[in-house]
Amino acid sequence: MTAVIMDGRGVASAIESTLKTRVQGLEASGVKPTLATILVGNDPASRVYVASKHKAAERVGIASKGHRLEERATEAELVSLINSLNADHDVNGILLQLPLPPHFDERKVLEQIDPEKDVDGLTPTNAGRLVYGQTDLIPCTPRGVMELLHHYQIPIGSSRAVIINRSSLVGKPLHHLLLNEDATVTVCHSKSIELESMTRRADILVTAVGRRPQFVVTEDMVKEGGTVIDVAMNRVDGKLMGDVDFEAVSRKASHITPVPGGVGPMTVIMLIQNTLIATERQNHLLVSPAR
Numbered sequence: 001m002t003a004v005i006m007d008g009r010g011v012a013s014a015i016e017s018t019l020k021t022r023v024q025g026l027e028a029s030g031v032k033p034t035l036a037t038i039l040v041g042n043d044p045a046s047r048v049y050v051a052s053k054h055k056a057a058e059r060v061g062i063a064s065k066g067h068r069l070e071e072r073a074t075e076a077e078l079v080s081l082i083n084s085l086n087a088d089h090d091v092n093g094i095l096l097q098l099p100l101p102p103h104f105d106e107r108k109v110l111e112q113i114d115p116e117k118d119v120d121g122l123t124p125t126n127a128g129r130l131v132y133g134q135t136d137l138i139p140c141t142p143r144g145v146m147e148l149l150h151h152y153q154i155p156i157g158s159s160r161a162v163i164i165n166r167s168s169l170v171g172k173p174l175h176h177l178l179l180n181e182d183a184t185v186t187v188c189h190s191k192s193i194e195l196e197s198m199t200r201r202a203d204i205l206v207t208a209v210g211r212r213p214q215f216v217v218t219e220d221m222v223k224e225g226g227t228v229i230d231v232a233m234n235r236v237d238g239k240l241m242g243d244v245d246f247e248a249v250s251r252k253a254s255h256i257t258p259v260p261g262g263v264g265p266m267t268v269i270m271l272i273q274n275t276l277i278a279t280e281r282q283n284h285l286l287v288s289p290a291r
């Protein structure tokens, strides 16, 4: 078998076109969606990610403003910036780029973001709503994974899904999203035993470990004809790679995401989509159920 390559870049580009139309509709109602990003410190990868989010905003036609704080900034300074963005009626979405430098209490800071402007879906309010299947503002990476599964018409209901990751950013929200669509979901992590015995039974396998070369999803870990979604981003000898041994696994899976060009572009476009959802909601313009 040779797997269908799930083209995140292409799917994201198609979604981008529909979002442009939505922005034009908002502008016709006198509303200009605006995203504010916050970057603390100088982490080179974070700078690249924030820049790509601003570029995507620009392509779709939404305004975006970047805020930078020094590495040595205090929690009080960051909270004060978040409060001013919460109060600014011209700002519809706030993205706090993670990870923060180690002296910050990430959870405590995230709690300060107004849940209605929380376009990363990481505040306790939106995480709680997700558990009840009630939020529109869903974390971007898991939402992007679900969009890819939908686009390629991968059966989710009654499937056996295995996620290798239990972070609040990826594994936990994805667990709820898959469960809400009737998958039977197993969440694995570094303390899981007999990982292979679980992954081998997965109709849908999502991996987001990011510890290559120590951790690699090999051919013998996947189910024949399964779908393999690789969220991870590892830098190996300057090259961007996922967790999956792509060549070998492609011969066994039915569908597979590449790295780069799979989940990454979906994550960025989901942020823009969330910003539009937040804008529409704040302006009482959300007419159809958000997707």
Ligand SMILES: NC(=O)c1ccc[n+]([C@@H]2O[C@H](COP(=O)([O-])OP(=O)(O)OC[C@H]3O[C@@H](n4cnc5c(N)ncnc54)[C@H](OP(=O)(O)O)[C@@H]3O)[C@@H](O)[C@H]2O)c1
Residues within 6 Å of the ligand: 141, 164, 165, 166, 167, 169, 170, 171, 188, 189, 190, 191, 192, 195, 208, 209, 210, 211, 215, 231, 232, 233, 234, 263, 264, 265, 267, 268
């Ligand atoms: N493509 C995108 O848009 C996108 C977005 C977000 C993240 N990512 C990538 O996804 C990866 C994970 O990100 P994250 O923020 O969720 O990182 P994280 O918090 O470090 O999560 C890594 C997860 O992998 C688990 N793990 C580590 N070693 C393992 C092992 N040997 N066997 C099984 N599980 C193991 C960890 O288990 P414990 O919980 O027990 O430590 C943890 O749950 C990174 O490569 C990141 O760059 C990509």
